[in-house]
Amino acid sequence: MTDARSAVMVATTRHPWGGVVRVGLLGGVVAVYLCLVGIVPTFAERPLISGAISLGHTALAMAAVFSGYLAARRAPAGNVQAVAAGALAGAIAGSALALLVVVGEVVDVRAVMLQASPALYDLLTLGMGLAGFWIPAVAGAVLAGAAAAVSILPSSYRLPLSWGLVAVVVLGLFAGLLRTPMLTGALSGVARFLFASDGLTPVGAVITFVVAIGTNVLQRRVLVRQRIAEMPATRRRALLAPAIVAGLLIVLVLPLSLGGFFAQVIALVALYVLMGFGLNITLGLAGLLDLGFVAFFAVGAYTVGLLTSPGEFGIAQWPFWAAIPFAALIAMAFGAFLGLPILGIRGDYLAIATLGFGEIIRILAGSDLLKQWLGGPRGILNIPKPIDVPPDHFLAGPHQIYYIALACAALVAFVAWRLRDSRLGRAWIAIREDEDVAQALGIDLVQTKLLAYMLGAAFAGLGGGIFSALVGSIVSSSIQLFVSINVVAIIIVGGMGSIPGVVVGAAFLIGVPELFRELSSYRFLFYGIALIAMMRYRPEGLLPSRIVRRELHVPDEVAAPGAPVNGSAAG
Amino acid sequence: MYSRWVERLTDVSISGFLWAFRIVIVLVVVVGSALTLTQGKYSLATWIDLALNGLSLGSIYALIALGYTMVYGILGMINFAHGEIFMAGAFGGYFAAVGLAQAGLLNLNPLTAVLSVVIMIAVAMAVSTTLAVLVERIAYRPLRKAPRLIPLIAAIGASFFLQYTFRGLFGPGIYAYPAVDVLGEAVPLSFIRLRWVDVLVVVSAFVMMAGLYLFVMRTKVGTAIRAVSEDKDIAALMGIDVNRAIVTTFAVGAAMAGAAGVLYALMFRQVFFFSGFIPGIKAFTAAVLGGIGNVPGAMLGGLFLGQAESIGPTLFLDGFGVPSPNQLRDVIAFTMLVLVLVFRPSGILGERVTEHKA
Numbered sequence: 001m002t003d004a005r006s007a008v009m010v011a012t013t014r015h016p017w018g019g020v021v022r023v024g025l026l027g028g029v030v031a032v033y034l035c036l037v038g039i040v041p042t043f044a045e046r047p048l049i050s051g052a053i054s055l056g057h058t059a060l061a062m063a064a065v066f067s068g069y070l071a072a073r074r075a076p077a078g079n080v081q082a083v084a085a086g087a088l089a090g091a092i093a094g095s096a097l098a099l100l101v102v103v104g105e106v107v108d109v110r111a112v113m114l115q116a117s118p119a120l121y122d123l124l125t126l127g128m129g130l131a132g133f134w135i136p137a138v139a140g141a142v143l144a145g146a147a148a149a150v151s152i153l154p155s156s157y158r159l160p161l162s163w164g165l166v167a168v169v170v171l172g173l174f175a176g177l178l179r180t181p182m183l184t185g186a187l188s189g190v191a192r193f194l195f196a197s198d199g200l201t202p203v204g205a206v207i208t209f210v211v212a213i214g215t216n217v218l219q220r221r222v223l224v225r226q227r228i229a230e231m232p233a234t235r236r237r238a239l240l241a242p243a244i245v246a247g248l249l250i251v252l253v254l255p256l257s258l259g260g261f262f263a264q265v266i267a268l269v270a271l272y273v274l275m276g277f278g279l280n281i282t283l284g285l286a287g288l289l290d291l292g293f294v295a296f297f298a299v300g301a302y303t304v305g306l307l308t309s310p311g312e313f314g315i316a317q318w319p320f321w322a323a324i325p326f327a328a329l330i331a332m333a334f335g336a337f338l339g340l341p342i343l344g345i346r347g348d349y350l351a352i353a354t355l356g357f358g359e360i361i362r363i364l365a366g367s368d369l370l371k372q373w374l375g376g377p378r379g380i381l382n383i384p385k386p387i388d389v390p391p392d393h394f395l396a397g398p399h400q401i402y403y404i405a406l407a408c409a410a411l412v413a414f415v416a417w418r419l420r421d422s423r424l425g426r427a428w429i430a431i432r433e434d435e436d437v438a439q440a441l442g443i444d445l446v447q448t449k450l451l452a453y454m455l456g457a458a459f460a461g462l463g464g465g466i467f468s469a470l471v472g473s474i475v476s477s478s479i480q481l482f483v484s485i486n487v488v489a490i491i492i493v494g495g496m497g498s499i500p501g502v503v504v505g506a507a508f509l510i511g512v513p514e515l516f517r518e519l520s521s522y523r524f525l526f527y528g529i530a531l532i533a534m535m536r537y538r539p540e541g542l543l544p545s546r547i548v549r550r551e552l553h554v555p556d557e558v559a560a561p562g563a564p565v566n567g568s569a570a571g
Numbered sequence: 572m573y574s575r576w577v578e579r580l581t582d583v584s585i586s587g588f589l590w591a592f593r594i595v596i597v598l599v600v601v602v603g604s605a606l607t608l609t610q611g612k613y614s615l616a617t618w619i620d621l622a623l624n625g626l627s628l629g630s631i632y633a634l635i636a637l638g639y640t641m642v643y644g645i646l647g648m649i650n651f652a653h654g655e656i657f658m659a660g661a662f663g664g665y666f667a668a669v670g671l672a673q674a675g676l677l678n679l680n681p682l683t684a685v686l687s688v689v690i691m692i693a694v695a696m697a698v699s700t701t702l703a704v705l706v707e708r709i710a711y712r713p714l715r716k717a718p719r720l721i722p723l724i725a726a727i728g729a730s731f732f733l734q735y736t737f738r739g740l741f742g743p744g745i746y747a748y749p750a751v752d753v754l755g756e757a758v759p760l761s762f763i764r765l766r767w768v769d770v771l772v773v774v775s776a777f778v779m780m781a782g783l784y785l786f787v788m789r790t791k792v793g794t795a796i797r798a799v800s801e802d803k804d805i806a807a808l809m810g811i812d813v814n815r816a817i818v819t820t821f822a823v824g825a826a827m828a829g830a831a832g833v834l835y836a837l838m839f840r841q842v843f844f845f846s847g848f849i850p851g852i853k854a855f856t857a858a859v860l861g862g863i864g865n866v867p868g869a870m871l872g873g874l875f876l877g878q879a880e881s882i883g884p885t886l887f888l889d890g891f892g893v894p895s896p897n898q899l900r901d902v903i904a905f906t907m908l909v910l911v912l913v914f915r916p917s918g919i920l921g922e923r924v925t926e927h928k929a
Contacts (some may be wrong), residue, residue, distance in 0.1 A: 037739030112666055114742045289720055291727075340588050341913045348649050348723050352855060353912050356905035359852070363902050368894040446585060485731070492724055525735035531728025532710045535721050 017085070019074035024089035027067030027144075028096025031136075034059055035100060035124070038115040039522055044123050046518050048172035049205045050196030055518065056123060058169060060097075060136075061143055067093045068144030072151045079152055086148020087141045094140025097124055098133045105130040160216040167212035172200045173516065181258055251406070260397045265514040267398040267470055270405035271463055272510045276490045276502035277412040278459025283488070284497035284545075285416075285425060286452035287432030288343075289351040292358030293460050294483040298365055299334045300327035300461030301468040301478070305380035306373075308469075313373065313380045320386035324465045331461020332454045339453040343446050358484055366476030379475030383468050401470040408466065412459050413499050419455075420497075428452055429497075482524070486510065489527045492534055495541025504543055589913070596910065599887060606890025613885065619763055621882045627769045627838060629877020630776035634831035635854030636861070636869035637783060638703075638824025644800045644864035645820045646715065651726035652706055653828060654851015655733035656699045660829025661842040662737060663698030664691040668749040677751060684753045688771065688837070692830045699829030700822045702733070707821045712814070730848075738844040745843040748836045772834045779830060780870050783823065787866055796820050800864070849901065853880070856908040862918030871919060880904050 034040050044056030068086035075085030101121045103109065109116045118129075125132030150158055171178075175195040182191035194204035228236060255266055275293070282288050307316045307323035316323075342353045364370055366377050374380065387400045395403075419425045427448045430438040439445055468474040486509065494505025509530075513523040534541065607613070635657055642650040671677045671687045678684060710729045714722045754768035787793035798806040799816040807813050835850060836842045853876060861872025883903040884896035893899070911918060 033736075037736055039739070111669070113740060115740070287720070289723065340585055341592055342909060345912050345916055348719050349859075349912050349916065351720075351723060352649065352852070352859075353909050355852065356856075356908045359849075360902050360905050363899065367898045369899065371894075485727070488724075488727075522735065522739065524731045525739065528728045528730070528732030528735060532725050532732065535717070535725040535728065536710075536713050539717065539721055 016076045017088075020071045020085040020089050021092060023067055023071045023074060024092025025096075027063055027070075027089060027093030027140075031060055031063045031093050031140075032096050032100055034063060035097065035120055036113050036115050037522075037525070039525075041115055041117070041120050041123065042518050042521065046173075046516070047196075047199040048169060050199040050201055052202055052205075055173075060124075064090045064093060064140045064143040065147040067140075068147030069151045071144065072148035075148075082152045083145050083149045086151075087145030090144020090147075091137050091141035093144065094137035097136035097140070101125060101130065101133045101136070105133075156220065159220075160213040163216045164209040164213040168200065168205050168208050171208050172205070175199050175204075177258070177262065177515065252403075255399060255402055256394055262515075263398045263402060264470075265511060267402040267405060268514060269506050269511045270402050270409055271466055271470065272486060272490060272506040273503055274405050274409040274412055274466070275460055275463035275487050276494070276506055277409055277416055277499070278456050278463065279487045280491055280497065280499070280502055281416050281419070281428075281459070282452050282456030283491055285420060285432065286428040286449055287347065288449060288453060288456075289347060289488070290354045290453070290456060291351050291484050291488065292338075292354035292356070292361075293456070293487050294358045294479055294481065295338070295354075295361040296331040296334060296457040296460035297464035297467070297483055298361050298479040299331045299457075300464030301474045302365070302374060302380070302464075303327040303330050303461070304465035304468045305383050305474040309380050309383050311380065311382040313375050314382075320384065320469055324386075324462065327465030328458045328462045331464070332458035334461075335454040335457025336450065339450050339457070340446075343449045343453060355481075355484075358481060362476070362479045362481070365479050374476070377476050379473055379478075380468075381473045383472050383474065385472070386469055398470060401466060404469075405463075405466050408462055412462075415455075417499060424448070424451065485524070485527065489531060491541075493530055493542060495544035498541060498543050498545040501541050501543035501545075505541075593914070596906075603887035603890045607886055608890075610890060612889070616764070618882070621885060622878065623763065623765060623769060625878040625881030626874070627772045627877070628881060629857075629874040630773050630780075631831045631835050631838070631873075632850070632854045632857045632876050633870040633873025634776050634779060634827045634834070635850060636857040636873045637780070637827045637866065638821075639855050639858040640861070640863050640865060640869040641787075641796070641820050641824045643858070644866075645796060645817055646711070646722075647719070648711070648722045649726065649855065650711075650821075650824075651723065651851075652710075652729035652733055653703075653824070654847035654849075654854070655730050655737075656703050656706075656825045656847070657828040657832045657835070657851060657854075658737065658842065658844065658847025659702050659733065660695035660699035660825075660832030661836040661846065662741065662746075662832075663829065664695040664833035664836060665746055665748060665842055667691045667694040668751075672749045677749060678753075681753045684751050688751065688754075688833070692775070692833050695829035695833045696826040697829075699825040699832065703821045703825030703828075704818055706733070707818060712817075730851075734844050734848070741844065743844065745841050748840045748842060750840070751837065754837060768837055772838060775830070775834065779827060783827065784866060786823070792816070792819055852908075853901075853904050856904055856911075859908060859916075860911050860918055862920040865918070865920050868918055868920035875919070876904060876907065879907060 040056040040059055042056070043059050044054045046055040047053070048055050048058055067089040071085040071089035072082040075082045100116070101124055104116045104121055121129060125135045128135065150161055153161075176198060179191050179195040179197065182188060182195075194201060194207065196204075200208060228239070231239070255263055275297070279290060279293055282290050304320065304323045304327050306314060307318045307326060308314065308320055310317050338354075338357050342350060345353065365374055368376065370376070385400065386404060387395055389395050389400075420429075427438065427443045430441065430443060431445060431448060435445060467478070471478070490502060490505035490509050492505075493509060494501030494503070509523070509527065513520040513526075519526075635653065638653050638656070639650060642648065642653070668677060668687065668691050671690065676683045677687045706729050710725045711722055714725055751768075754766065754771060756767055758765040758767055758770060787796060795806070795811045795816045796819060798809065798811055799813050803813050806816070832842075832847070854873065857872035857876040858869045859872070860875055861868025861870065863869075880900045880903060884898075884900045887903070888896035888899060
């Protein structure tokens, strides 16, 4: 204890600029990491503003901006000091990159570091090579200094500026996607003006920036939020109805106007939303961390494959609609079968045991043992589409899967929502909070957990069945651990037990990496960072349910010092 | 009245199910072994080969399992990223080996070969220890008082972060480990087939495990670690630096994993970013088998798992006519994990760990 206290004393009596230097060093480590791990060179292939700024530069600039922001907060009081601190931190961070360039140009480190290529150094020095080694340091100082300056502005200036930058980045990312459908319609002139084939045009970037700042300022002037909050409840409800209709229209009609690739992506997102809702019952409500979700996904997918395929391994050639209930039912039965033995064990052991199940099913699906029934690595092919339409029909492609998944997701959400407030749902939440207390209240632990596990399994089976129809085949290599990890990450990032959280989580974690191939090879890197960061700073998720938020943010005077914040899964 | 009957019925069906589960497993093991042995397809020499292979594999699992078990003992958390620490060690050893091979030392003569392996292991230990200490500092220490699932999820995050960092740094391809020629040669014994690499693996694993055991039981730092595992608050009152004891635990466990990474890679001659994941889960299985939190238990569990995995597929499954039973060796390992968790969660030697501490 005395050690800890003296450490704090030392920290406070340290030189005031020590914190700034440390922020700079940290920023440098992050920047070098971004380069060497390949994020900067890979992202550099995607321009944000055509011909000017790439996503790779943006990633480095973001590192500088964060360093500047953090440095300004650690600087001694005073505006000049804050800006100087930002510039200093940025210069230090940039110097790390300069050092990387110098070392890399003098000694060839590519034998060890794959990404440390001349292309990377050109990127960092804007094409000047060794002679331009000072460029990252200067650029870092300028960017971080500017960020520090912005961070000490009053919020009426700071927020619009930040919004403008965010809008440019987001629109730059989506430019290619938005441009293609716009080119055919009446908006083709606008599209050509704003978007190049690979990002915003410079003019488009300026316009976006100005428009975003303008709307933000306007919104603050008109006090939209405050006015809505002041409205009587009846008028607020009247406003809500058109918003819901607009939302439904976007969800239902917009996909039709975008291309087949986009439809494929959102069909996948809808599928993961569906599975997320399923796991949300198991993990979000009952607190059972299931890392073997893919096992039930596989059961559902193979069930649909076997029952519908007219190919080699098909056994029934049923239509999709007759097969899909069986996918859910058989997955549920598997859930009961696998769940019964293991649900008595403690939370963290359960996670590893379910992980083991997932691996067992994965290996069995590809093994020679089951090859004569499941086709091994070659799998079951020719799974028919659920709705048989001519190829030019608007439901021909992945669109129909999108609507089916959406309808199923809505169904699952409804079930989960109604169950949450039922006797069973409250029993689940009680178990999640404290198993011992729940048992003392007369809740049968194994039975109640089993129901949650079986429901989660059923919805995973449903997801697997729809997946096999989406892809048109099921092969053993589709049964991978990352399916489980995707779903778990969606729920953790979105918020345990929260229904909107799952939608947001799936859109971010599935949709964004699928849309941007550059991002997709680093998706699990981001998942890892996201999981750690969420656990450290926001364990309740981005859009938490009310109960979870309350329990994870117990006011300090209520919680006994040193006691666990809550007892969930610690029973 | 009615609901009580329903409850009684489900209780009966659950215990009945568990019994049926046990009976099926025992039947598979007994009948499968009997069938395989009576068919007489395999000679005694084959079985000895399998057992020796299992011994090498098992001693590596035991080395990795030590890290799981010590961290669980002191923090009560499953360090999911431990498999990646193992993989990082293998990568460290790889680059050391490439350097040594370029210097012409790796295969110059048996003496330099042995020295090279020692250097590779030292580099691997350094890499693994550094990473593990960083991970502890960044991802685990702030969550020490959170509910149990939260550090586990952070550990899963750390595991993916490390995997894909290595994928980014070194690419998705599989690196072929440089060959140390001496290790590939057979030991000149007439009655068994044995390569030097197996001898190296088993001997170094046992030396390291013995060293670790003495470290934990005999040194002052080891005593501090055991005291903190027993009760953090009391240990702090006794003047023990709790954070230091925890970091030391991570460092020591990671050093063992790093060494295991090199040994494993010398046996299987390859390493890539995902190569730590499956051995990691298996070593966790070994730790649970032996009784998690228990150092001798982890060693025993590792050796046991190695044998089960090496002999098991042939012995239990071949008799039933299962095609290519070796594909299913991981299934046997994971089934054992589930079985131990269900029927004897305290493991073989696990009576030391009680519920309140874990």
